[in-house]
Amino acid sequence: MAAFSRTAARGSAMASAEIARSASPRGELVLLRRSPDGALELRVNGVFVMDSSETTTERQLAARALASWTACRQRTQRNPLAPPGPAARVLVAGLGLGYTLQETLRHPVVTQVLVAEIEPELVGWHRAGLMDSDLADCLEDARVDVVVADVLDVVRRQAPASVDVLILDVDNGPVNLVYDANAAVYGSHFLRSCWAASSQCGVVAIWSADSSIALRDTMTGVYAHVAEVDIPVRLGRRQSTYTLLLGSRCTRQAPRLAAEVGDTVES
Numbered sequence: 138m139a140a141f142s143r144t145a146a147r148g149s150a151m152a153s154a155e156i157a158r159s160a161s162p163r164g165e166l167v168l169l170r171r172s173p174d175g176a177l178e179l180r181v182n183g184v185f186v187m188d189s190s191e192t193t194t195e196r197q198l199a200a201r202a203l204a205s206w207t208a209c210r211q212r213t214q215r216n217p218l219a220p221p222g223p224a225a226r227v228l229v230a231g232l233g234l235g236y237t238l239q240e241t242l243r244h245p246v247v248t249q250v251l252v253a254e255i256e257p258e259l260v261g262w263h264r265a266g267l268m269d270s271d272l273a274d275c276l277e278d279a280r281v282d283v284v285v286a287d288v289l290d291v292v293r294r295q296a297p298a299s300v301d302v303l304i305l306d307v308d309n310g311p312v313n314l315v316y317d318a319n320a321a322v323y324g325s326h327f328l329r330s331c332w333a334a335s336s337q338c339g340v341v342a343i344w345s346a347d348s349s350i351a352l353r354d355t356m357t358g359v360y361a362h363v364a365e366v367d368i369p370v371r372l373g374r375r376q377s378t379y380t381l382l383l384g385s386r387c388t389r390q391a392p393r394l395a396a397e398v399g400d401t402v403e404s
Contacts (some may be wrong), residue, residue: 162209163180169223177268202340203302208337208339215339226248229241231253231288232259238275252284255287289330303340308322312346325355328355341383360386
């Protein structure tokens, strides 16, 4: 699922109405509707996970990854042997409140999306219509398939060169893990699995609450080009920054990966 704990509990001081609750091997999941702002909030073991009031970085994660892939594909289209037209195959992990998936589906180049979500109840809450109305149709989109499984296993099952964009938001990033087993997501072995599953222009995009030199170095050892993008966000009354890391397999991709994308994501 999406990161088990963002760095600020924005909803902790607000009254909330419980919408759903479920036990999981990774903790107790609770979906709340906050008042007075009306935002949806997801908690695990009583700890704030994410909410619907600040979704900029979740959306940027998808938008920047797809823009980077598209830029590489446009270059390869000059090759007469290249397949005609862009048709992106995307893997999204995890589902969270659904904003990364929603942003992915807004892009017309996307033809297939595989969502990997480890928490079955979270998928069930989406299908039951418990999320905000603008997210209701995401899982019903004909382009979307959902698998309830660990993303480590899902990626390793993909055929070589079968995925164009891999979007990973499964924990806080490598610095402050909530679920220790997720450390493998940021390691070289799994990133090499991502590389093997990626197409010629393949891109991996990773959400992190903090900048990580170690993760950037690990990605540099796997991908042809790596960029780190810092996104300012407003967390309650304070300003903070989240980090997106993008790795491109495209050998033609200029190392200005992040600079090719403007901040045009809808909120």
